[in-house]
Amino acid sequence: MQACYASSSSSTAKVVALTFFLLLVILGSSSAQLSTNFYSKSCPKVLNTVRSVIQSAVSKEHRIGASLLRLHFHDCFVNGCDGSILLDDTSSFRGEKTAAPNKNSARGFEVIDRIKSKVEDECPGVVSCADILAITARDSVEILGGPSWNVKLGRRDSKTASLSDANSGVIPPPTSTLNNLINRFGAKGLSAKDMVALSGAHTIGRARCTTFRTRIYEEKNIDSSFAQTRQGSCPSTVGSGDDKIAPLDVQTADYFDNKYYQNLINKKGLLHSDQILFNGGSTDSLVTKYSNNDNSFDSDFVAAMIKMGDIEPLTGSNGEIRKNCRKPNN
Known part of the structure; x- marks a missing residue:
């Protein structure tokens, strides 16, 4: 019996190992299909076209740059970078827009529509909404004074979205503990260093009163x-002024820089999930x-x-290229 058990256990281990290896290959091949020159022949003017719209939108309202950056983050964390956050609800479908992390806060959809x-006028049916995000x-980061980079492209759009998945906690709430932040980002293949660096996106943008009320009235590690x-x-009072907004970066809310981290050292992080990055824990050194x-x-x-x-992109024949970012083609 012991010998049979050992043999069975060994076979099971091999199957698990092979399955894991194949999964890595599949995931790796998906991201490998993304490239920085994906549209060089099929839509060579796409980057300039997108940038012109973003430049115009940000010149009218700096805050929109932060909102557009956030859309990409919230899209990628729920079932991968597939444009699912852009889908409107219908009478028979509820997607991500009305989920708790997005309701009354996700914005910039009209800018995506214009882009x-x-x-589509330039090259119909070629560029995905996921890639546009x-x-x-x-572009939003660069226009607001931050760094630039070559964007990997080639994602396709999902045909559906999930309200329950968006509500499942994969997007860390503003009340997150440090361990929760590390674990949620880790589940997406992002390290603690990645998490702290990406949190720096809060150097631009605003947050609603309802997300930081508890911090400013009840927490002690605050200036x-x-x-x-x-x-x-x-x-x-809960329900009073819930939608009033305040800058996430008290120094330079409309400029992408490292002042966000200086604020944390001075106990001026607006959200609990901001200040927890510098609160005697493992990420203090990165903030410094x-x-x-x-x-x-x-x-x-x-x-x-x-x-x-690179999080779980749809590539190849998966998904579709939506004609309208708000709804599937069929």
């Missing part, structure tokens, strides 16, 4: 004058490093963005 329309994220200032526009070295932050942020863009 898609212009890209990736390009848009890069008192900073808390009082925020309390002035965010009442303590980025606060002192903008170039180091930029390079690590770029590397993390490229890795994030």
Whole structure:
């Protein structure tokens, strides 16, 4: 019996190992199909077309750059970078837009619509909405003073989205502990360093009162004058002023730089999930490093963005190229 058990156990282990290897090959081949020159022949003007729309949108409202960057992040974390966050709900379908992490906060969809329309005019049925999100994220960062990078392209669009998956906690909430942040990013193949670097995206943008109320009224690891200032526009009563917004970076909210990390060292992180990165834990040293070295932050942020863009892309014959980012083709 023992010999039979050992043999069976060994065979099972081999099957598990082979399955794991094949999974790695499949995932690796998907991201390997992405390339920075994917549209060089099929839609050579796509980058300039996207950038012109983003430049116009950001010149009218700097905040939109942060919103567009966030769309790419929220898209990739739920079933991969597949454009699923852009799908509208219908009478028979509920997608990601009304999920807790996105409801009343995800924005910029009209800008994506304008980009898609212009890209379709240039090269119909060629460029995916998922790729538009990736390009848009890069352009938003660069236009607001941050680093640039060559975006890997070739993703295709999903034909569906999942409200339950978006609500499952894969997108870390603003109340996250450090372990939760590390684990959630780790589940997507991103390291703790990637997580801290990507959190630096909060150097631009705003957050709603409802996401930081508890922090400014109840937490102790917060600068008192900073808390009082925020309390002035965010009442303590739940339901009162929930949608009032405040900058995530108290110094330079409309400019992409490393001031976010300096704020954390000074206990001026707006969200609990911001300040927890510098609170006596394992990521303190990274926050200190980025606060002192903008170039180091930029390079690590770029590397993390490229890795994030590789999360479970649809390639080859999977998915489709949507004609309208808000709905499947059929």
